[in-house]
Each structure stands twice: as structure tokens, then as C-alpha cells.
Amino acid sequence: MSTEKEGLKIYNSLAGTKEKFIPINEGFVGLYVCGPTVYNNVHLGNCRTFISFDMVYRYLHHLGFKVRYVRNITDVGHLVDDADEGEDKIAKKARLEELEPMEIVQQYTLDFHNVLEKFNTVAPNIEPTATGHIIEQIEMIKAILDNGFGYESNGSVYFDVEKYNASHPYGELSGRKIEDLLSNTRDLDGQDEKNNPLDFALWKNAAEEHIMKWPSPWGVGFPGWHLECSAMSTKYLGEQFDIHGGGMDLKFPHHECEIAQGTASNGVSPVKYWMHGNMLTLNGKKMSKSTGNSILPAELFSGNNEFMEKPFGPMVVRFFMMQAHYRSPLDFTSEALTAAEKGYDKLMEAMRSLEVVKAGEQSSVDVKAMVASFYEAMNDDFNAPILVAKLFDAVKYINSIKDGNQSIGSADLQLLQKEMNAFVAGVLGIRNDSSSSNGKLNPVMDLVLDLRQEARANKDWSTSDKIRDGLANAGIVVKDTKDGTSWS
Secondary structure (H helix, E strand, C coil), rough: CHHHHCEEEEEEEEEEEEECCCCCCCEEEEHHHHHHHHCCCCCHHHHHHHHHHHHHHHHHHHHHCEEEEEEEECCCCCCCCHHCCCHHHHHHHHHHCCHHHHHHHHHHHHHHHHHHHCCCCCCCCCCCCCHHHHHHHHHHHHHHHHCCEEEEEEEEEEEEEHHCCCCCCCCCCCCCCHHHHHHCCCCCCCHCCCCCCCEEEEEEEECCCCCEEEECCCCEECCCCHHHHHHHHHHHHHCCCCEEEEHHHHHHHHHHHHHHHHHHHHHCCCCCCCCECCEEEEEEEEECCCCECCHHHHHHHHCCCCCCCCCHHHHHHHHCCCCCCCCCCECCCHHHHHHHHHHHHHHHHHHHHHHHHHCEECCCCCHHHHHHHHHHHHEEEHHHHHHHHHHHHHHHHHHHCCCCCCCCCCCCCCHHHHHHHHHHCCCCCCCCCCCHHHHHHHHHHHHHHHHHHHHHHHHHHHHHHHHHHHHHHCCCEEEECCEEEEEE
């Protein structure tokens, strides 16, 4: 796979262009993705981000890279409105539910894992929690203070953005200029602690009633939200690593602050390639709990929602997500998911057919070129929708072989079987799901076709034709070939 490895290009948000992927250490990739703040059920937009980077991880692994994939759990320090003041999101939920904060963390971490398992995502190699890395965060704050980029104020510690910007471009990831940020900054409660309204918290002094707090050199408190990812990514991937991923909503201020913290503490910009996934909409509008335009994965799977005409299985939803580039917006509608379900069923049917078609003397299509097109698509910034289109070129070919209209040589058949499985199941993570329409029909159709075969064997043509015509009326086409009977 060395040639394919060398052809990979990634859109780097920091550079604003596609760049050839050259890992810091040859053959190895460090990948960090911002995980969820576990105070509620994981929503569909978050799922898209994690599914997108699951696909990225799978393809890097397929190319032969040894990947260390780290995805964190935020279980403290993420305050309401993503600000430096206010209540901790988890503590607030715990107060409302009259539970211990770590009960909330456990409940929604389990929900997160359960939903991603349904979506067939691969677990990360390391899944660190913010509360499990308080010591590392304190040590990083000490380094930032020692290097002159932070200051203490009333038991809290803040990052000095203006001082950092004097030697490093704060705003380089998001394209913001510090002058514009300053002019747009509004007064916030507690801001008198800061030297500058742009400064952000590295450590917050905790009020007496605050539940989630730890001792530190600056007093009892809790870490800043931005700091957590910097400390955990540095611990497990080093001061500089290859890829950092997340949703585009995290680009500013979260990821911008990560760059500043990493550079201020370690002297190097922490990430070589920044990748950002785009957002989801629902029926053309932004997903929002406050407006009611929102749907949870479980509601999508069960059909218990007001937006979709019927339930859709996790693999259909995952396949639908793969039909849009990870950097493009994606609109969930009942019509779009219904179309995706038909495509998914067609793909799964072709994968089953590929296992039973017979090889001929030679191929009527250039199979090596067909397979090369799979790699070309994914090497172009993980272009899953182009890959899906190329896979459906292969589906047409497979169906044509099955119908006896085209042929495939033995070596090419083995190659196509290997690479189709690798890209459908291995890279896109699409498996045959019993919750899809065809998945549910499989055992029923096996029984019906067995009965029809018995009728044909007994020369009971009337019953055989009745079964075939009845299925046709239900939209199921039965095909008899020299290799046996198939349906679609």
C-alpha cells in the first residue's frame, strides 16, 4: 500500500488548502478527536463528527499506518454557554436531576458508547477523561505561567492572549484578527479578574458550593475547558502530533485556544493537520433543542419522532452520512434517508452476489483501474461520496456478471471481492444490518424461494409462477440464472 499511502491529501484547516499527508514519524499517525461533554444524550450532529473521524481512522489503518486514536470524555470544566463564567454543564444537570455529578457522567458516557456501537464505530485506542488528568492540567498551567503567557487573579489563572499574540498569531486557525475580536468583545460577569476580555481561563477558583473541585497551587478550583484537550493530547500523542479533528463549531475558540496553550507551554504548535467536520440540518433548518427542530439517534432508529415517515436503521443512517463529504453540510430529510435506504439495500445485495458469482476466462472490465478509483477517491481528502459513486460502478458490473452479460477472470474476482469488502465494511464501516428492509426480508425470502424451488422441481409451474408474480407485485424481482435464483 506504499503508493496509496504517498498519495493521501488532507484539507488542513490551518492552511486553508489540501496538503500532502506526511506523518511526523514515518508509518505512525497520532490522531486526536474532541469527544463529548457527557451531560445529555449524544445528538445526531455529534454522531456525524465521530462517524466521519471513524472513517478517517479506518482508512489510515487500511493504508497500513499504525494509528494511535485518542478521543476524550469531557466530564468537568465545560461551563454553560462555553464561557468562563456560569455553572458547569454536568453539575447543572446533576442539580436538576438530584444526582451526584459522576452519576450523570456515567449515564451519558454509557449512552454515548451504546449509540456509537450501533453506528459500528471503532473504539479509540485511548479514551481519557478530564477528571482523570487534573495533575497533567496543573503541570501544563505551571509551564504556561513559567513561560510568561499566563497570570493568576483571585485564585484563578488566565491565559494572556495579547502577550501571546505579540510573538504568535492568535486567531490563525479561524482567520480572526485580535483587533476585531477586541472590538466585538462584550462585558461579562467576572471579567474584572482578567487583564483583557479575550483572556481565557486555564484554572477557575471554585465557590464553596461548587461540587466538582480540586486542590491546586492557586487554590481549590477546576480546570478550564480548553486546557483539558491540550493536556490529554500532549500526554498521549506528544508535544506535536499529526491530526486533530472535531466539529467546525469547535474551531473558535476551543481549537484556537488549544493551539495557543500547546505553543505557550511546549514551544511548538501542537498539531500538523487540523480537520473539521461540517454540521447537520434537519429539513433544511439548523438542529436545535430550543426550537424543537432536533432528533436523537434512538428516535431515528425507532421511528418515534415527528420528522421521519418511518424508522431508519443505524447502517442506513451511516451510509447516508457517507454520501456527503465530511466538510460539507448534510440535511436530514425523510425523502433523503428513504433514497439512501434503497441504495444501501442495493449495495448489500451486490455484496452478497459478489460472493457467489462465478469467474470466467477473462474480465470484460479493467478491474485494477476500478479498484484504483477507490483509492483515488479516499486519497482526495477522504472523499467518501466519490468512493460511494465508484463502488456503485462496481455494483453495476457485479450485477451484469450475475446476469451473464459481462465476465470476470479468477484473479480479478478475488481482487474485487477483497477490495469491495475492504472499502465497504472496512473503510466506510457499512455492514449488513438486520434492521434494514432487506435484512429483515432475508430469512423470509430464503423460505419463499425454497418453496418456489420445490415447486419447480416438482414441475408445479403454476405455484412457481404464482410465487414469482406475487413477489413482483410487492416490488421484489426474482431472477433465475444458470447459477441459481436471486432476488432484489
